[in-house]
Amino acid sequence: MADVAERAGVSRALVSIVFRDQPGASRETRERVLRVADEIGYRPDNAARLLARGRSRTLGVMFTAHQTFHADLLEGIYGEAERLGYEVLLSATAPGRGEAKAVESLLGHRCEAVIMLGTGAETAELDALGRRTVAVAVGRRVSGARVDSVHTAESKGIRQAMDHLVELGHRRVVHIDGGKGPGSAERRRAYRAAMRRHGLGDEARVIPGDHTEQSGIEAGRLFLAERDSGLPLPTAVLAGNDRCAMGLLMALTRAGVEVPRDLSVVGYDDSHLSHLMPIGLTTVRQDALLMAEYAVRFAVERLDDPDSAPREAVLDPKLVVRGTSGPPPADG
Amino acid sequence: MADVAERAGVSRALVSIVFRDQPGASRETRERVLRVADEIGYRPDNAARLLARGRSRTLGVMFTAHQTFHADLLEGIYGEAERLGYEVLLSATAPGRGEAKAVESLLGHRCEAVIMLGTGAETAELDALGRRTVAVAVGRRVSGARVDSVHTAESKGIRQAMDHLVELGHRRVVHIDGGKGPGSAERRRAYRAAMRRHGLGDEARVIPGDHTEQSGIEAGRLFLAERDSGLPLPTAVLAGNDRCAMGLLMALTRAGVEVPRDLSVVGYDDSHLSHLMPIGLTTVRQDALLMAEYAVRFAVERLDDPDSAPREAVLDPKLVVRGTSGPPPADG
DNA sequence: TACTCGCACTAGAGCGCGCTAGTAGAGCGC
DNA sequence: GCGCTCTACTAGCGCGCTCTAGTGCGAGTA
The missing domain is CATH 3.40.50.2300 (Response regulator)
Structure with a gap:
């Protein structure tokens, strides 16, 4: 960053302004800074950014590697998070890697909230997590814990x-x-x-x-x-x-x-x-897309207002009749 | 951290030593510090840690949400990474979220290396990435790029x-x-x-x-x-x-x-x-497990020796005969 | 006694940014 | 000429940690 500033003939602060897309830099300076940055391959360092800013604007998502429905949800989460200006970090549970580990990993990387896809955790554990950070449980009903939830009826x-x-x-x-x-x-x-x-x-x-x-x-x-x-x-x-x-x-x-x-x-x-x-x-x-959207929105909104009461979104499911159901056998 | 130090009656540096499990603190001080930290709910801040340390010891993995084989690989990656003392961060590609985006996200979060599961990127792009950071391509042969690769024959x-x-x-x-x-x-x-x-x-x-x-x-x-x-x-x-x-x-x-x-x-x-x-x-x-192990090991070893020549692991695949293959129809 | 050595611990710089407070200069009205 | 505002920019502190270069002290050695 200092290099960029020097090469562009401006202060570090101005470089910072340019990279945050904030007002306070003229059109030409902006372009010059970006050009120089590109030349020397500068990219702002996230860790330092987080540290200085205090907020990471990152959502952590815990999911299960082989659960195909989670893959559907992930797509929706990425979309909605991007729309709201948040990054997404993923952590999978797998044999030998429990939920606790997956969540710790997310929290360790400064996620502001954790979205848990299909958690099997106890209410007490969820509550504890919900008090430590913002948490949303997807695909499961949660009551009596400081956690938002999204699930179908x-x-x-x-x-x-x-x-x-x-x-x-x-x-x-x-x-x-x-x-x-x-x-x-x-x-x-x-x-x-x-x-x-x-x-x-x-x-x-x-x-x-x-x-x-x-x-x-x-x-x-x-x-x-x-x-x-x-x-x-x-x-x-x-x-x-x-x-x-x-x-x-x-x-x-x-x-x-x-x-x-x-x-x-x-x-x-x-x-x-x-x-x-x-x-x-x-x-x-x-509806995976809708569930994902609710989950992200709940997380983001709770970040803005941490003390609001836990919310619950209950979506209506819909039977899809395909080929595996038919009349019972005559002797049944 | 300062709070912990004060409450435990030691310097911040010592608290740091305790939390990094480094020699230089007596048994009882160590316990005292940990106890105090636990009391006030202190957890070291990763962002600051990374910033100060310069290294994150984190591997980024790019995968495709719906690609089931990737889920198999992920399990192996988590295992091997843990063994070698590295964290793992995941980033999925999905419709509307290309490989470039997924990789940027990982790099933005200070991953030291990127493991790409089944990338479809051009050789030139891979080479550019390989020059910018440590990269490993899994499931695909790469030649002429500064990237390690693991694939089957x-x-x-x-x-x-x-x-x-x-x-x-x-x-x-x-x-x-x-x-x-x-x-x-x-x-x-x-x-x-x-x-x-x-x-x-x-x-x-x-x-x-x-x-x-x-x-x-x-x-x-x-x-x-x-x-x-x-x-x-x-x-x-x-x-x-x-x-x-x-x-x-x-x-x-x-x-x-x-x-x-x-x-x-x-x-x-x-x-x-x-x-x-x-x-x-x-x-x-x-063999997903073996491929995963190679991928992680390649990444880690290249981090220790960035200038070594790109390596390639070629594993032997094995035909598994099950029920979908049989003799052709008589008239075929 | 004077010295080295090892251990437990500390001071303080610095990681790469964001941000607040502030400055310089241009443009304006009176 | 003066004060005023607005834009473009800068100085420098601080985020929470790691790490180097120390200090102080008791034990062992000559």
Whole structure:
């Protein structure tokens, strides 16, 4: 910076003004400074900038590497953040790298806020984080913590899916649980409620799982083992999310169970994956773009007014009927 | 920091020593400082740290949000970086956010090196970047640029896949190109060479595409349209990568073309996806973990010795035969 | 005793910027 | 001529830390 100033024949302060696009420099000086900077390859140093300014205008985003829905969200986050003049830093959770680590990394790099995609953290942990910094949880309902949240009305989505299945004639509808995954508790509850509402309370069955393909595969194996020992297959399965649904589909199809003839499958997320099955996945769409926008806006607005009450955006999901759902088999 | 020093009755310098885990502080002072820091919630400020230290010990990683193979790589990168005492910052490319932007963001945050997963940049751009900072390209061969690279021996992988297909009896093997995607040029070349070697030079056919599901879908549509106008289907397709293969599979299966009975499909990457098709995808495995380790090590070693010549790690890929490849139809 | 040595600790410069307070000079009215 | 304002620019402190060059002190050595 000093070099630039000297070469351009101005003070360092003026160079600073030029690079911050602030008024107080004439048109020609501005151009001269920029030209000189370009010549000697000067680029303002972020660390020093942050230090001097006190604010980083950077949002940290924690996500899970293999969660395809997160990739959808990321795109939206980048867009909205740019529009509002914020930078985005990413930190992934992965096997061997827990949420705490990912968040520490973000905070260590001076993010002013942390947006957590699909966190599985306890309310108390979230609250602690929310008190230490600005935090937004996406894809999960949070109550009693100093954290904004953006999620879809899980119950509505599940209800739509259940109505769809029951209308097709299904009765033995099983739910594969999402474990501690975001939204799981609500989905489970909504599933139970819907079953009751349709007079199928006795048929309700929840299989523990999580939001990975693996848990879908395991559930599939379980069903097959049950069938082999004489029990009937469910006629429809409501998976915890699309990845789980994909795993289930794979396990079933490999074993010769035909979807949706023998069994219907419904996912949740409408992630990229959903279009890609040979027969499209019937699923519940969450509007990733809109969720991303809300998340960023919540973070930014709370930065401007840190003491406002935690907010919650609840978006309406929408059932997308594709090829994996159909009438139950005649003997079902 | 000053607060901590005062409360603990020591100088700021000593607090610094304690937090950097450096020798020069007695056991009890160390504990006292840490206790005090904990009490008042002090955490060292990264920006100031970087500024003062001159080094950030942070690696930047550019990746593509929806590229599942990148997620595999990320896990490996985090692991190896941690082992070597480096932090990792992520920046995604996405629609509306090009590579240049992603890289600028990383550099702006003081990453000492940039690891680019699957870059489509020109050699000249890479060279310019390599001169400005330490850069490593993963998944793509780079020559003539001041950049280290890690990739698999594309030609070997393609050759294995082609040998496999020809051995099964295929002759009309078509290649869907990966466009400007990493490794595409080599794969295309290897495909042509393999066809010639098998005496099928006249049958060689490359369809332009890229590394997305969409391009697989389009290729599928093309094949189907050709079939409808009386031309024969290819008997096997070598896709640019797994995502492309998935798209192709979807398009074909929907149209009633049965894989591998009517047509065989081979992918490239052995990403997460490959296991998930109802019939597993025959594909060429790239060892993501090993690639990640090489990438990180190259970056770190070049930081220690910036003037060393660019290095290249070429790993051996391995054909993984699953369910999408079989003998060609009798009339093929 | 006088000296070196090692350990625990401190003073203070400096990292590369942003920002506040201030200056120089041009233009204007009276 | 004077004071006034406005624009274009500058001096220099401070952000929170690291790091070099020290100081002081007790133990070991000649």
